């Protein structure tokens with residue numbers, strides 16, 4: 001066994017079957033700490049399923065998921081979260097009737113272990129408040145601190161979700177289509193926001209927008225029929241013949257304009 005630093009996240013020959021259908025068919029991937037990785041692939045390739053396997057919503061049929069060198073496959077989502085992996089969802093996960101600040105503070109308190117032990121939380125409330133305010137500044141919602149989440153714009157709600165995802169200080173962040181539904185200018189600002197709040201962290205994002213992919217990712221993983229057929233830097237993936245053939249031909253041509 002090597003003594004070098006383990007990968008932040010590693011998938012080893014991961015498989016997932018639903019009934020008789022194998023959706024994830026031996027996916028392998030090794031992500032270094034601090035890398036930003038976009039997972040792309042055609043509809044139905046298994047991107048969301050892969051996220052569900054990594055974050056513990058599904059247990060794999062076989063194979064391994066390692067977080068900082070330790071097995072997490074089959075563990076419960078909250079256990080995986082405690083070990084430093086946090087995930088956002090395509091569908092909004094906000095408490096719409098709570099303020100922006102309260103949404104973030106809930107996430108901070110949860111990450112500090114106050115899910116059930118609210119009796120001990122008063123002592124640490126100042127810490128939680130400070131951390132929540134720091135996160136609000138990072139996601140640029142400090143001026144909306146006391147606004148109810150339901151009254152935010154769509155883009156602000158998505159920023160709040162990112163804030164909730166990073167509030168606990170996880171080192172590995174999974175974002176599922178973070179810019180879906182945004183205008184082009186909102187998307188550009190949002191990509192910058194994601195870059196800013198994930199400095200020093202490991203990021204995996206599922207993304208359809210090639211402008212976002214090429215603007216954000218250090219590396220791209222191409223998932224086709226439940227297999228990672230390429231995992232490399234953007235230019236190498238763009239030039240990869242197998243990727244061109246299986247998926248990217250026309251999509252990449254479009255992206256060249258979008259990323260320029």
Ligand SMILES: Nc1ncnc2c1ncn2[C@@H]1O[C@H](COP(=O)(O)OP(=O)(O)OP(=O)(O)O)[C@@H](O)[C@H]1O
Pocket residue numbers: 018023041042043044045046047048049050
């Ligand atoms: N819980 C489940 N039970 C049965 N089949 C499932 C389940 N979840 C996903 N699938 C199937 O797995 C396949 C991959 O779905 P998945 O949502 O992971 O793909 P995707 O790459 O995220 O697609 P998209 O880009 O359209 O979001 C689909 O055929 C889907 O119907």
